[in-house]
Amino acid sequence: MTTKRGWRPFGARDPHETHRVSTPLELLFDLVIVIAVASAAEGLHHAIAQGHAGMGVVTFAMAFFATWWAWVNFTWFASAYDNDGPIYRLVTCWIMAGALTIAGGIPRLFAGLDLSLAILGYVVMRAGMVVFWLIAARSDPVHRSTARRYALGIALVQVYWTAALMLLRPEGQGAVMALFGLGVLLELAVPLLAERRGATPWHQHHVTERHGLLVIIVLGEVLLASAAAFTLSDGPGSHSAQFIVLAISALAITFAMWWLYFSQDGPLDHDRFASAFQWSYAHALIYAGGAATGAGFSVVIDAVGGEGHHAPPLTGNLAVAVPLAIYMAALWLVRDRLVLTGPLRHGLLAFAAAILGAAFLGEAALPVTAVIAVAAVAARSRATCR
Secondary structure, three states: OHHHHHHOOOOOOOOOOOOOOOOHHHHHHHHHHHHHHHHHHHHHHHHHHOOOHHHHHHHHHHHHHHHHHHHHHHHHHHHHHOOOOHHHHHHHHHHHHHHHHHHHHHHHHHHHOOOHHHHHHHHHHHHHHHHHHHHHHHHOHHHHHHHHHHHHHHHHHHHHHHHHHHHOOOOOHHHHHHHHHHHHHHHHHHHHHHHOOOOOOOOHHHHHHHHHHHHHHHHHHHHHHHHHHHHHHOOOOOOHHHHHHHHHHHHHHHHHHHHHHOOOOOOOOOOOHHHHHHHHHHHHHHHHHHHHHHHHHHHHHHHHHOOOOOOOHHHHHHHHHHHHHHHHHHHHHHHHHHHEEOHHHHHHHHHHHHHHHHOOOHHHHHHHHHHHHHHHHHHHHOOEEO
């Protein structure tokens, strides 16, 4: 029965089915995203350490958008149309190959804004999504118009990326960033236009779980930094105590970031078109903030160990504080401002500001930041919901 269903065009799934969880194929897709996130975070780490923080942040944003957009488009489609059949699996593997190519192109992107390999992988990946939506249009009469709009919109934007690939030259940094920015706006507009006259039947619990799993993935970057600091504390040199403090600070901050995110589900509403898009799109800030926090800790570890190029202490502290503050502010935007009431409704914004201020405390900055993050968890647990 499963094979028969798999080889024929797949229809929409029930958005209210029980026990809907992530599939092994989705978890394999997440593994590809782990590689891309790690590559983007590593590029940001080295750019900041070498004194190119501004361009590093811009390049990280480019790499992270391509990675996140690959994941989020597949996630929402899978929530509505995953039948786990051979056709579905094969097209998903095709998309994963494109996403992995993007990951392979990220070092070249950081080395000199060379987008060629990343765009090639991106177009391959998005072509797979066009195939998905064409199959959905054929097999789901109720949402056929929506699926066709998706297929057409994605295909047209890929024409744009293909033209950009032929026109872009790494030495023209301004043109690269302008063309990339326009492409981002076009990509973000496709789902908004496609679903405005009829939303696809995504599953609320499934989408919520999938977004939570990606949070765990990006927090892995902070855990890696903590493990690196513990490893260095056992090596030769006179900085063992500093590395241990860094490792414990990174670990405490990771736990706090996890706790804050999973303290309460966000207001993802199946019946409000704008709410679902705002919720999902704003998560990009949460993911980027989590991954960049890990990169920031790596910058500080380099500075303490005196390995190769390393940034000044304040730069390292800010490399942790800024993305962590963005993570907290994004959580407030996605959830707390909508679900909390009373004086703690805006608590995460206050803690984010305190973390930015702590960056100027020298060697005490990161331990103090860890204390503030833990305090944010304690305060959030006492907040009153609407």
